[in-house]
Amino acid sequence: MNSLRSFAAEKLAALESAALRRRLAETARAPAHQVTRNGQALISFSCNDYLGLSTHPAVVEAAIAALHTYGLGSGGSRLITGNHPLYAGLEARLARLKDTESAIVFGSGYLANVGIVPALAGVGDLVILDSLSHACLLAGAKLSGAEAVRFAHNDMEELEDILDRRRAGFGHCLILTEGVFSMDGDLAPLPELAALAERYDCWLMTDDAHALGVVGRGRGSSFAFGPKKLNVPLQMGTLSKSVGAYGGYLCADRAVIELLHNRARSFVYETGLPPAVVAGASAALDFIAENPSWIERAIGNAQRFARALDLPKAQSSIVPLILGDEALALKAMALLAEKGFLVVAVRPPTVPPGTARLRFAFSAAHEPGDIDALAEAVRMLVLPLRA
Numbered sequence: 001m002n003s004l005r006s007f008a009a010e011k012l013a014a015l016e017s018a019a020l021r022r023r024l025a026e027t028a029r030a031p032a033h034q035v036t037r038n039g040q041a042l043i044s045f046s047c048n049d050y051l052g053l054s055t056h057p058a059v060v061e062a063a064i065a066a067l068h069t070y071g072l073g074s075g076g077s078r079l080i081t082g083n084h085p086l087y088a089g090l091e092a093r094l095a096r097l098k099d100t101e102s103a104i105v106f107g108s109g110y111l112a113n114v115g116i117v118p119a120l121a122g123v124g125d126l127v128i129l130d131s132l133s134h135a136c137l138l139a140g141a142k143l144s145g146a147e148a149v150r151f152a153h154n155d156m157e158e159l160e161d162i163l164d165r166r167r168a169g170f171g172h173c174l175i176l177t178e179g180v181f182s183m184d185g186d187l188a189p190l191p192e193l194a195a196l197a198e199r200y201d202c203w204l205m206t207d208d209a210h211a212l213g214v215v216g217r218g219r220g221s222s223f224a225f226g227p228k229k230l231n232v233p234l235q236m237g238t239l240s241k242s243v244g245a246y247g248g249y250l251c252a253d254r255a256v257i258e259l260l261h262n263r264a265r266s267f268v269y270e271t272g273l274p275p276a277v278v279a280g281a282s283a284a285l286d287f288i289a290e291n292p293s294w295i296e297r298a299i300g301n302a303q304r305f306a307r308a309l310d311l312p313k314a315q316s317s318i319v320p321l322i323l324g325d326e327a328l329a330l331k332a333m334a335l336l337a338e339k340g341f342l343v344v345a346v347r348p349p350t351v352p353p354g355t356a357r358l359r360f361a362f363s364a365a366h367e368p369g370d371i372d373a374l375a376e377a378v379r380m381l382v383l384p385l386r387a
């Protein structure tokens with residue numbers, strides 16, 4: 001074997017023996033939550049398509065119409081020829097939903113975060129993040145060259161202590177958090193975060209990947225703490241989850257957005273999204289704005305499941321069941337698959353060591369009967385594993 005192949009084979013063997021190796025499984029989703037995997041029909045509780053919009057007829061039709069009008073690819077970066085006419089409508093919808101002056105759409109949520117953070121912070125600045133923040137927020141912080149410091153999950157005392165001790169030694173300071181945490185489903189304490197950001201002259205950014213279309217009447221975490229929008233000057237998120245499409249976004253003041261047009265490298269040097277994706281995302285955002293009762297169903301289903309198992313009340317559409325050990329989480333996943341449920345085990349490094357889990361993602365499109373049957377299977381097959 002040559003050294004490259006043996007390098008790869010040894011790394012894989014080490015992952016395998018730690019129950020950490022991952023493998024692709026072909027998964028056909030159609031419609032949204034009925035999936036076929038390894039020839040088996042399963043009901044999925046692992047998709048982030050929280051409103052079932054990826055297969056909604058209005059969304060699919062809008063994408064098809066755009067495909068016929070504009071073709072498949074956008075043909076260039078947005079600053080050259082890739083800024084097709086559908087972008088303006090999508091960005092206007094996002095700004096309206098988030099109540100900001102402006103919005104910018106990126107190729108994905110990951111690309112948004114690795115573009116936004118380095119455009120706003122650099123050497124001599126401070127970036128402070130929640131320790132459970134998504135990998136792409138950390139990647140953005142590292143790319144920026146700013147000093148990156150993490151605080152324990154949702155620990156406002158530790159954040160204040162860091163700000164007290166360190167804020168004065170730096171130029172600008174960004175505070176990064178997720179609005180709804182992707183693997184735990186809990187909300188960030190945004191009123192406290194916004195107050196600390198104001199007191200210490202920091203710029204607060206929320207990653208609302210799992211909050212848009214789910215909390216705050218569908219408008220996201222800034223709207224989840226009462227009728228009034230909280231002061232979060234940088235509201236980032238993705239079009240790949242509840243919106244059922246693909247792409248990332250930031251909603252902010254016009255000057256900030258125009259700076260990003262100039263300085264976010266993952267925007268400047270990247271081809272625009274396919275017009276069909278932009279059209280589908282726009283139709284999905286219209287649906288979100290017009291269907292509040294459908295939005296309520298996603299959290300409602302998560303709460304129904306949590307109630308059935310005496311778990312803490314769900315704050316979003318995500319409910320974690322922590323098993324700790326990686327092999328145990330894989331076993332729990334296999335047991336549920338035998339009963340017709342797809343619930344993918346989540347292992348480190350996606351979650352901290354020792355917290356391997358089943359992550360249940362609920363959708364408005366799930367039926368109450370599906371939820372109850374899942375809860376029963378979990379009670380019979382998975383809870384005993386925890387003892």
Ligand SMILES: *Cc1c(COP(=O)(O)O)cnc(C)c1O
Nearest residue numbers: 108109110134182209238240247
């Ligand atoms: C999924 C996710 C992203 C990445 O978004 P994509 O559009 O899938 O690239 C970013 N942040 C969080 C918290 C996520 O869960």
